[in-house]
Amino acid sequence: MFLRTDHGLELAGGTSALRFGRAPVLSAPARTAEWRGRIESFGWTPDLGAAIGSRDWWRGLATCTALCAAVWALAPSWNRPILSTVPAPLDGSALDEARSLSFGASALGGTSGMRLAATSRVVPLANTPERPIVEATATLGGGIASALERTGVGANEAREAAALVAGRVDPAELTPGTRLDITLGRRDSPSQPRPLEHLAFRARFDLALEIVREGGTLRLDARPIAIDHTPLRIRGRVGASLYRAARAAGAPAKAVESYIRTVSGLVPMGQVGQDDSFDLIVEQARAATGEVQLGQLLYAGLSGRRDVRLVRWQDGSRTEWLDPKGVGERKGTMMWPVAARISSNFGWRVHPVLGFRRLHKGMDFAAAYGSPIRATTDGRVASAGWHGGYGNFVKLDHGGGLATGYGHMSRIVVRAGSRVSQGQVIGYVGSTGLSTGPHLHYELWKNGVPVNPRSVAFATVQQLQGDELVRFRRHVAGLMGVAAR
CATH class of the missing domain: 3.10.450.350 (Nuclear Transport Factor 2; Chain: A,)
Known part of the structure; x- marks a missing residue:
């Protein structure tokens, strides 16, 4: 069904936009608004880099060409100068005043910041007065x-x-x-x-x-100046980083580094948990004027998975880390007795002289004849002399059930009962005893049983006694009485 309207026939009862008849006629205001909308939406300067070849692009090219032609037509001739006003040049006092008041580089004659010349009213002084103090x-x-x-x-x-x-x-x-x-x-x-x-x-x-x-x-x-020497004690939780936690708590960097080196000798840093607690005491001198000086680490404590308590003890030139009972332990690896390659390791082998299989109780170093042999660590010479198949042989007792032996020497330079320090020469490489050539046979015993020298980390135990132990315990009691920061 269709309905008749002012604009023709329209489908009745539906939503269709179909109309029949002539197009609607717009009124004058409507036409004006339509043209205004077209003019506003008309692009006078379209982008010549987009839609190349389209109708808008050609229109923009025509507009650009017209503008260039207008500039060319209105421009003066190329060889005709443009006249302007040029200020008169300055000279004399006017030039000096202009330079002193203008900004410019000193290299180009600028005198920025200079004062004007003195007038006739200025009287020079014969002598410039000095400050009294x-x-x-x-x-x-x-x-x-x-x-x-x-x-x-x-x-x-x-x-x-x-x-x-x-x-x-x-x-x-x-x-x-x-x-x-x-x-x-x-x-x-x-x-x-x-x-x-x-x-x-x-x-x-x-x-x-x-x-x-x-x-x-x-x-x-x-x-x-009055000085307070009360040490500085800092406690805290390890957290994600022991170093950062101690530094954040106020410990100086050198003290934290010393703390980590001391504790890591007993507990590897990889085994320190986040919930463990650190405790360190540092030397401190606080002046009455407010200045503070921090010194060396005095105490290193760690509690958690493993408990560590170490006190720094200095007696003369000797400095040691001891536990609160006065027992110390210095960790370290023994040095090689001679600078040479290893020709035979610890274990079962066929003896090169005897010709049958037997346990090789040490390590052989293929060194040149006369090479110096050094003590692998501190100790006492238990024996020095001929010892059967070992030839010229030296045995060192290091305490704690540990001992080392050095065989086949060409010459021995230590005596039984003397003390030797780590690195001290005790003899020279030779080929005495059951030997097929110059080398050093090196053995290590623990409680009298030969062990592989590669598998033992050496430890020297120190126990304080007598008056020194009394002074040490008094020192520990003073440190433990310091309140934490």
Whole structure:
């Protein structure tokens, strides 16, 4: 069914947009709005890089050509100059004033920042007045006297001040780079050096020195600085990184590195868990003026999967890490007794001289005749001399049930009962005893049983006794009484 409307016939009862009849006629306002929309949507400058060859592209090319032609038609002739106004050149005082007020490179004659020339009202002074007192700072380098002379103090007075300081502190103890606060007084003429009125500096962490002038003479005042030597104790949880956790807790970098080296001798770092706790104590000196100096690691503790408690003990030139009971253990690998290749390892083999299969109780080193043989670690010479098939033989006792033997020597240079240190020469390679050529036969015993030298990590045990043990326990009690930070 179709309905008649003003625009023709329209399908009734549906949603179809089909219409029959003539096209609708728009009113004047509608036509104006339609043309305005077309003009606004019309692209005057289409992109010549897109849709090449389309109708919009050709229209844009025509617009560009028309604009270029308009510029060409309106441009002046190519050889006709464009006139402009040129300022008159400056000379004389006008040029000087312009240079002083303008910005420019000094290399091109610029005088930026310079003042204008003085006028006739300015009267020059015969003598420039000096400051009555000059305050200066100097850095200690070659000595007190040279630092004062560089500041302007006379040589005689500088040496006098240096002598006063040397009477209180050894000049060798003064740290280069120390800051000197110097006050110079008035002088009679510019040709004379200024007198020293005051000198102050920190000679040591616990001592400050001051030189003042009283009645024409210099006097030295020493001001001791109170120092608190209570150690710094830091505890914390290991977490993801032991190093970062200790540094975040306030431990100095060198102390943390020493802590890790000390603890890793007993517990590999790979076995330290995140829930383990670290405990370290560091030397600390806190001055009354607020400065703090941190020193060496004194205590290293670790609790968790494995407990470690080590105390640093120094007696004279000897420094050891001991447990709180005074028992220490130094971990390390024994050095090779001779610089040579291994010709025969520990185990069963056919004896090169006897010709039958037997256990080779050590290692053979194919070294040249006369090569030096060294002790693999510290010990005592248990025996030194001829020992059957071993020829010239040396046995060293290292304590803790460990001993080493060195056979087939050409010459022995140690005596039974003497002490030897690691790396000390005890003899020379030879071919004595049951031997087919110059070499060193090296053995290692643990509780009297031969073991493979490759499989043993050597340990030296130290036990404190007597008065030293009493002092050590007193030292440990003082450390354990320090409160954690």
